[in-house]
Amino acid sequence: MKLPVSASESFVEFAGVQKSYDGEVLVVKDLSLRIRRGEFLTMLGPSGSGKTTTLMMLAGFETPTSGDIMLDGARIDSLPPEKRNIGMVFQNYALFPHMSVAQNVGYPLKVRGLPKSEIAERVAKALDMVHLGSFATRMPGQLSGGQQQRVALARALVFEPKLVLMDEPLGALDKQLREHMQMEIRHLHERLGITVVYVTHDQSEALTMSDRVAVFNAGIIQQVAPPAELYESPANSFVAQFIGENNRLPGRIEAANGTLCSVVLANGDVVTATLTDAARVGEDCLLSIRPERVKIAPPGGPLDNHFEAVVAEMIYLGDHVRVRCVLDSGADVVVKVGNVEDRPVFSVGSRIPLGWRAQDCRALDAA
Structure with missing residues (x-):
């Protein structure tokens, strides 16, 4: 760099x-x-x-x-x-x-x-x-x-x-x-x-x-x-939203430990994220996660955050499938699933596990 x-x-x-x-x-x-x-x-x-x-x-x-x-x-x-x-x-x-x-x-x-x-x-x-x-x-x-x-x-x-x-x-x-x-x-x-x-x-x-x-x-x-x-x-x-597709989850930063922080969503779920200079403990924030960094994976793996979601929409785009899911908090999360032989099999209405790493999730300003 x-x-x-x-x-x-x-x-x-x-x-x-x-x-x-x-x-x-x-x-x-x-x-x-x-x-x-x-x-x-x-x-x-x-x-x-x-x-x-x-x-x-x-x-x-x-x-x-x-x-x-x-x-x-x-x-x-x-x-x-x-x-x-x-x-x-x-x-x-x-x-x-x-x-x-x-x-x-x-x-x-x-x-x-x-x-x-x-x-x-x-x-x-x-x-x-x-x-x-x-x-x-x-x-x-x-x-x-x-x-x-x-x-x-x-x-x-x-x-x-x-x-x-x-x-x-x-x-x-x-x-x-x-x-x-x-x-x-x-x-x-x-x-x-x-x-x-x-x-x-x-x-x-x-x-x-x-x-x-x-x-x-x-x-x-x-x-x-x-x-x-x-x-x-x-x-x-603004930069997160303008550059590429981006999942945005509103929440409030409750605590921080070094470069990581705990963010509480509207329904009480807690997300571990990377703290940036644009956000402060005790303030509202917007979590930013790129769709390709969200994984369809059950709890217990190497991911820091695990949630359940319902598949609301699937769009076939050739090299990948764009899957829109709804978390229990009511927030939409888009997942890009590679069009490969061993990709997970599910359909609209399926309940699936989602997760992502803390380093792939950034706590930014609420604006």
Whole structure:
């Protein structure tokens, strides 16, 4: 696991940045964030969470209300977008329909006044990079959505920018093509070693592509961490809910012993869980357990928590069966049961034993 980014390692830095459009409501609140050179960082969050506004401030299309934005050690708050040497890829591609693929890709070099021979050489290299070397003379209208997105990516990379920003670049593509392009962009990042700041509201996309993910909500970063840490150790109930599927059981923390705590559910059942910084003894909390960590297992095994439940619903999803159960407390618990030969046999209405380890169950804030 990488340690937090130090000032000396910082390539992009937001220091106390705030943004308001009307002088009253802050859409970005006291943002402090450091990004390493060569890192792929994704800003993830629901609509209106501040992630796109943050990206636009970094690009130069929006101005911070207060705070500083640094790029490679220099303040860029007052620099216009064209002076920042930053590549940008948008969701709608923003290709010029009257220009060929080569002309679109070469446009950033043309406005910089490079000679035609160098433009041709760089354009050919950029198109080969995105596997479109034979498409130079085609027009954007002759391309598929995925091909247009590759052209937009080549255009963002052709002038060798310090930084590439991507704003929901795959949002208009279908699921299969989107997943393919996720890996293409990830592999391109690995080959070139460029710094990428990526915005999405799709949590699976963020987990697939990123070195680290910054989760936004209501203008505030809730947690910045590598994908595995976000999923396995969410800092609060919002992150747990937003990243992946999550069982949530309300309760109250009665006691703690080191990293473990005892949580009493509404019906009096007691759950042993991992205590986090988001919860306190004597306060209400929300228990977070991932569906794949809930086991159908009788008491007496290596699990710390054992309960009885009634199967309420079963959904076949190919590689696994999604089983929704109801505990005696009345709470719903979803279990992912692998579609393997020796999986337990039961049906809707069956009463089954459930359990999970304390380390897989986190006590988070009640909010």
